[in-house]
Amino acid sequence: MMAKNILGGPLVLCSTDPMTGWQRDGCCNTDSNDHGLHTVCAEVTAEFLAFSQSAGNDLSTPRPEFGFPGLQPGDRWCLCAGRWEEARRAGFAPEVVLEACHEKTLEVTLLGHLQAHAVQP
Template identity: 65%
Template structure:
C-alpha cells in the first residue's frame, strides 16, 4: 500500500472527476508517471488560471480524452513540480494530506503542504 505525506495509507483523492495518473482516484505514482502526479489538491480558480497560463489548461473540457474539465473545488492529482511553481507564485491550491503521496516530499517541504492543508 502506498503511503501519504503524513505516514498513513494513501487515501483516495477524487472519483468525480476521476483523477490520478492511473485514473484510479488516487495520487499514486510509478516509473511511467514522468510528471509525478502526487499532490491531491482542491483546485481553485486562481490555480486553474495559473495552470492555463503555464500551458496546462485543466478547465476546458476535452471529451476526446474523456475529460470534462475541472471547476474550483474539484479534487485533482497535480504534478508535484507544478504545485511548487504555484506555491512560489502565491496561488498554490489547498492540499489533502491524507491523499497526497509520500513521494511528494522529494519536491515539497511538509511544512509547506501543512500550511496549505484542507481542514
C-alpha cells in the same frame, strides 16, 4: 504493497468525481512512467486554474478525447508535484488533502509547505 501518504499513513482516495490520478483510480498513486509525478491531491481554485493555464496547462477545458471533463473550482485533482510547488512560489497554490498526497511528493516540496495549505476539516 500499499502506497503511503506524506504523513506516513496509507494513501487515501482523492476524487472519483471527477475521476483523478495518474492511473485514473481516484488516488494520487504514481509509478515509473509518471514523469510529471501526479501526487498532490489538491482542491483547485479559480486562481490556480488561471495560473496553470497561463503556465501552459489548461485544466479547465474539457478534453473528451482523453476522458478529461475539465476542472471547476472546488474539484479535487491529482496535480503534478512540480506544478503545485511552482504555484506555491507564485502565490497560487491550492489547498491539499494531506492524507491523499503520495509520499513521493516530498521529493519536490517540503511537508511544511503542504501542511500550510492543508484543507481544513
